[in-house]
Amino acid sequence: QKEVEQNSGPLSVPEGAIASLNCTYSDRVSQSFFWYRQYSGKSPELIMSIYSNGDKEDGRFTAQLNKASQYVSLLIRDSQPSDSATYLCAVPRVSNTGGFKTIFGAGTRLFVKA
Amino acid sequence: KAGVTQTPRYLIKTRGQQVTLSCSPISGHRSVSWYQQTPGQGLQFLFEYFSETQRNKGNFPGRFSGRQFSNSRSEMNVSTLELGDSALYLCASSPSGGIYGYTFGSGTRLTVV
Numbered sequence: 656q657k658e659v660e661q662n663s664g665p666l667s668v669p670e671g672a673i674a675s676l677n678c679t680y681s682d683r684v685s686q687s688f689f690w691y692r693q694y695s696g697k698s699p700e701l702i703m704s705i706y707s708n709g710d711k712e713d714g715r716f717t718a719q720l721n722k723a724s725q726y727v728s729l730l731i732r733d734s735q736p737s738d739s740a741t742y743l744c745a746v747p748r749v750s751n752t753g754g755f756k757t758i759f760g761a762g763t764r765l766f767v768k769a
Numbered sequence: 770k771a772g773v774t775q776t777p778r779y780l781i782k783t784r785g786q787q788v789t790l791s792c793s794p795i796s797g798h799r800s801v802s803w804y805q806q807t808p809g810q811g812l813q814f815l816f817e818y819f820s821e822t823q824r825n826k827g828n829f830p831g832r833f834s835g836r837q838f839s840n841s842r843s844e845m846n847v848s849t850l851e852l853g854d855s856a857l858y859l860c861a862s863s864p865s866g867g868i869y870g871y872t873f874g875s876g877t878r879l880t881v882v
Contacts, residue, residue, distance in 0.1 A: 687868060687869070689870050697875075698857075698859055698873040698874060698875050698876050699812075699859070699871075699873050700873070701870045701871060701872070704869070704870055743812065747866075747867050747868050749868075750824070750825045752824055752825060753824060754817050754819070754823075754824025754825030754866065755800070755802075755817055755824070755825060755865075755866030755867050755868055756802070756814040756817060756825050756827065756867070757802070757814070757861075757867045757871065758814070759804075759811060759812040760811070761811045762811060
């Protein structure tokens with residue numbers, strides 16, 4: 656089982672629809688969760704963070720966290736063609752040396768059709 | 770506020786050579802992490818530096834090394850390049866190791882021929 660799993664897609668939605676992106680993680684002690692957006696040929700950009708169970712809204716984006724189910728999701732409302740990108744789910748881990756590393760999912764490619 | 774600066778943006782090297790990549794983090798950020806991104810493997814963690822100390826290392830061979838300077842700038846070095854080292858190398862800047870998220874640089878695209 657991968658530490659962070661995402662459906663690789665592609666996920667195709669029409670303009671104006673809700674895009675739903677899902678992610679599961681394996682480490683029960685994980686405390687923080689992130690979504691990054693990566694446009695083709697660009698580097699990842701942090702778009703959402705969530706630390707507590709429930710929903711967190713930021714503009715058209717809503718992150719949802721269910722720690723009991725080890726499940727994180729990202730909803731994009733009123734999807735726009737400019738939202739077409741790869742979305743990476745990311746979970747930081749603390750090592751026994753006190754250092755950090757973030758485990759990234761493989762990413763879900765989203766296409767928003769005009 | 771300046772972003773994360775990675776140099777060079779593109780590199781073409783031949784097998785067996787070595788390469789050094791540079792990263793200047795956001796001012797005030799003490800942690801620099803390095804990732805390798807390939808289409809097949811996604812984003813793979815290389816190492817994390819904090820205040821000139823390597824705190825964490827990923828599962829890469831010893832040919833991959835790095836360091837961090839007192840001004841938080843970091844370099845990574847790959848020796849004896851192999852074709853499989855062709856990838857996008859990303860530097861991630863954070864105040865304390867990514868627990869609150871990263872700001873990535875634009876990356877260095879390395880091609881080994």
